[in-house]
Amino acid sequence: MTIPAYGARGRRVRPPRASGLAARLRPFAVVALVATVMGVPLWLIVSTAAKSQSEALSPDLSPPSRWLLWDNLAQVWTQGDIPAAFLGSVLIVVPAVALVLTFGSMAAWILARRATRLNAVLYALAISGIVLPPAVVTIVLLLRQLGLAGTLTGMIGVYVGIYLSTVVFFVTGFVRTVPLSIEEAARMDGAGPVRVFVSVILPMLRPVLATATILICLYVWNDVFYAFFVIGGRMDTLPLNLFQVANAGLYLNNWHLIFAYIILMSLPLLVVFAVAQRRIISGITGGAVK
């Protein structure tokens, strides 16, 4: 009996990946890494948020002598104006995301389908905002001139303006992969452009719109920089509120309340993530590596 010279037929004879010892140690390395790099900061948040004021004065990793997590969360909820700030955040995020997706995909559809020289220029302009930073200071001046300073409308407009480029970029690339024949079939049945867009194109865009929704929600929900310039002091959002109370020194010696606030503020996104984790991961990675 001879031994076949060139490997085995089947794929099962995988060469031993990362030899013995290293492979067996790897899970321990993973656990150790997660525990130190993620575990320590996350434990600091939870344990500090559960301490009394005097215990949390100098935040450390010791467990709280009595767990006061619920009391602290309740205190932040009432004293920290969470309901108002939460409402402000929702009132900004929801319309901003809806508008940026609608307007962005409308424009992307035309830019992807009509390859004229004008459209190439318009496309370049539309996606320039992906890298170019918005002019935060003069936005304030402009909003004042438009009578939109410190208003919900102004804030929504600013976010839509900033993130349209991301949507146009993602969606245009996606529309180009959708065969034109699908649109034409609908057109044969007498559908006008609006019908074609709403009932043929939009449903096809669902995966890419899901990705864009997640990314933009993440950015807008957590933004404090643009919010500070546009609505600072007039309206509240969750991050803006955290920023102001932490800055005011009001909470300087109240680390337990700051961390309780951080927990409450991060919870909505964490819940969404826990529910839709698989879709989110495939959505984010799908767009990037092409």
Next chain:
Amino acid sequence: MTVTSARRTHPMWFLIPAFAILFVFFFLPTLFNFIYAFTDWSSFKSEIRPVGLDNLTDLLSDGTLFSALRITVSYAVLVALFQNLFGFGLAVLLERDTWLNRVARLFFLIPVLMSALAVGYVFQALLKPHGSLNGLLGGLLGHPVSVAWLGDTTWTLVVVSVIHAWKWMGLSMLIYLAGLKTVPEDVTEAARMDGASPWQAFWSIRFPLLAPAVTFNVATALLGSMNGFDIVQATTGGGPARSTEILNIFIYRTFGQGLFAQATTMSLVLFLLVGLLAFPVIRTLRKREEIL
């Protein structure tokens, strides 16, 4: 498709809402940057008058402009470096689809979802001179440690960039993982049969195929962190002695002082910096992709 039929089937008015908003809320303010950077706009006067290059020469003569530029670029380079090292390391470590690795990946995504401001406050608490990190290090080394992580005029910038990288490394990890998945198993196997060691097979076969992921990660980390604000503000506020004052911190601070024209000038500088760097950075990375 003829022009007239395109006009009917894909009407240009679909572009109007998007471009109207882009014009008012993005292009117009950017254009204003080029105008108001050369005025004396401030909260102290009611009138706005042109002053030529005064704002720029002021910022140049007291050295603020160059120090802010140097700090911003160093910060961005450090963030890009650390975020990609961490993200790449995690992707390689957690590549196989075991349940432990899946759980670990989810943990590394938590900071991506958290607000950068919150991350900054957590690390401010963690890195206090009598804080937890020094406590842990003291326990390991057996003698008390009191490093002022956020109080050093040279090294704090590095520490803050590591925090920034910590927040975003989960995203880089995901993108590297997706990149690793695109490399077909046969290719590595073929290399092995030709006698390549696992180390060689990894670096000469799989790593080059990650080029698109590297391009995306380096470009977004580099250009994104130039526009950073939250983490620096929440950890150091630009200190100590303004050694971590990146452009957006300067803009925030001068705006708060009512010096709107100075803030606008720096905003213009940031715009030009990112604009000038974006194209060469993306082009170089793309070109490298083609060569590989």
